[in-house]
Each structure stands twice: as structure tokens, then as C-alpha cells.
Amino acid sequence: MPERFDLYYWPTIQGRGEFPRLVLEAAEADYRDVARLSESEGGGVAAMMRILGGESDRPAPFAPPFLVHGDVVVAQAAEISAYLAERLGLMPSNEADRAWARTIALTAADLVAEAHDTHHPVGTGLYYEDQKPEALRRAGEFRRERMPKFLGWYEAILARGGSDHLVGRSLSYADFGLFQIVEGLRYAFPRRMAVLETRYPRVVALHDRVADHPPIARYLASPRRLRFNEDGIFRRYPELDGD
Numbered sequence: 001m002p003e004r005f006d007l008y009y010w011p012t013i014q015g016r017g018e019f020p021r022l023v024l025e026a027a028e029a030d031y032r033d034v035a036r037l038s039e040s041e042g043g044g045v046a047a048m049m050r051i052l053g054g055e056s057d058r059p060a061p062f063a064p065p066f067l068v069h070g071d072v073v074v075a076q077a078a079e080i081s082a083y084l085a086e087r088l089g090l091m092p093s094n095e096a097d098r099a100w101a102r103t104i105a106l107t108a109a110d111l112v113a114e115a116h117d118t119h120h121p122v123g124t125g126l127y128y129e130d131q132k133p134e135a136l137r138r139a140g141e142f143r144r145e146r147m148p149k150f151l152g153w154y155e156a157i158l159a160r161g162g163s164d165h166l167v168g169r170s171l172s173y174a175d176f177g178l179f180q181i182v183e184g185l186r187y188a189f190p191r192r193m194a195v196l197e198t199r200y201p202r203v204v205a206l207h208d209r210v211a212d213h214p215p216i217a218r219y220l221a222s223p224r225r226l227r228f229n230e231d232g233i234f235r236r237y238p239e240l241d242g243d
């Protein structure tokens with residue numbers, strides 16, 4: 001297998017691509033963010049669309065993010081993250097912990113889909129402005145019911161495990177998912193998070209530990225870390241926030 005990993009994702013948003021990207025960055029892996037390269041370097045969105053459109057000799061995933069590693073093509077943010085974590089020393093070593101780490105990462109993917117649906121509850125292909133009343137209702141329910149349920153679940157895992165980490169006693173890729181969830185929720189729902197964070201101290205502490213992990217800290221300070229914006233999954237629409 002080649003050393004290098006090729007990650008494909010939309011070049012201007014963190015979105016779902018950020019989950020596998022954090023694994024690559026934490027391991028300081030040799031990788032290319034292909035759609036963010038120029039076409040003269042063999043990259044760009046066009047290169048991504050060629051694979052998605054079935055114009056290459058590789059399997060065509062349904063949607064980005066996807067990873068190409070030698071002959072292997074993997075899509076689905078949580079599955080890519082698991083594939084990378086296995087190879088980069090960020091997956092727990094025993095089987096029960098590996099299964100549990102996957103469970104946590106897939107649950108993070110569910111939360112991401114729900115966060116997306118707060119601004120696009122009716123249709124992904126429609127403008128936010130054309131589904132605003134539904135978005136207001138959906139975001140209200142998400143803030144009131146779903147955010148505490150997800151964050152409380154993470155908090156309970158940490159409290160029960162008596163560990164600084166979600167799985168076992170060391171850093172795994174499951175922890176990066178929690179970090180990115182907290183980052184995204186803070187961006188999209190700052191008022192709600194200001195209230196909720198006081199209830200979930202272990203979640204906040206783990207977020208901070210991931211942010212301080214030296215390769216992650218270097219990544220976050222680098223231009224490779226895109227800013228959140230209103231094209232991504234976590235969007236700051238003040239009317240959708242509240243305490």
C-alpha cells in the first residue's frame with residue numbers, strides 16, 4: 001500500500017470532510033486534500049467529479065468525502081475515519097473497544113445529519129430561505145431535545161468510563177469526532193452552547209484536550225483548517241439559535 005492518502009472533499013467547507021481530515025492531521029500522515037489542489041497538480045473539484053461521475057477506473061462513491069488509498073476507495077465520513085484510524089494508530093487495539101469507537105463515530109455522523117437538517121429540514125436542494133419556517137421549528141427541537149441528548153450521552157460515557165477519553169485510556173479517533181461536534185455546535189448555536197456547556201464539563205474538557213494535542217493544535221493554527229461558514233454543515237443563522 002502507498003504511504004500517501006488522497007482525501008476528496010469540497011474545497012471551501014469543513015463539512016463532513018473534517019472528520020477524516022482530523023484523523024490524518026492528528027497522525028501527521030502523508031496526505032493530499034485533492035480538491036484543494038490546483039488542476040495543474042492533478043487536483044481541483046474537477047478531479048473529484050471525475051471519480052464521482054464514474055469517469056475513472058475506480059468505484060464511484062455516492063458523495064464526498066471519500067478516500068483513495070492505492071486500489072482502495074472508501075466513502076462515508078465515519079468509515080473513512082475508521083479506515084484511517086486503523087492504519088495510523090488511532091484505533092483502540094482490542095475488539096470490544098474498536099466496535100465501541102465505531103459506534104461513537106457513527107453516532108457523531110447521525111448528529112451531523114441532524115445539525116444539517118436544522119437549516120435544510122425540507123430539502124437539501126432547496127435554498128435555506130425557502131424553508132425558513134420549517135428550519136425554525138426543526139432548530140428549536142434540535143436545541144431543546146437533541147443537543148442535550150447527544151451531549152449528555154457523551155458526558156455519561158466519560159463519567160462511566162472514568163477516563164479522559166471516550167474509549168479506553170488513550171486518544172482515539174472517537175475523541176476527534178467529539179471535538180469537531182463541539183466546535184460545530186459552538187459555531188452554529190453559540191447561545192445554546194453557552195448554557196449547555198456548563199452541564200457537560202467532561203465533554204468540554206475532552207474537547208480542550210484534543211485542541212491541545214500538538215499535531216491538532218498545529219493544524220488548527222494552520223491555513224489548512226478552513227473557517228466555518230454558511231455553506232457548510234454547521235451554519236450560524238442567529239434566528240436558529242437561542243438559549
Ligand SMILES: N[C@@H](CCC(=O)N[C@@H](CS)C(=O)NCC(=O)O)C(=O)O
Pocket residue numbers: 015016017062063064065075076077078109
Ligand atoms: N453519509 C455520508 C453523507 C455524504 C454527504 O451528504 N456529502 C455531502 C457533502 S457533506 C454531499 O456533497 N452530498 C451530495 C449529495 O448527497 O448529492 C457521510 O457521512 O459521508
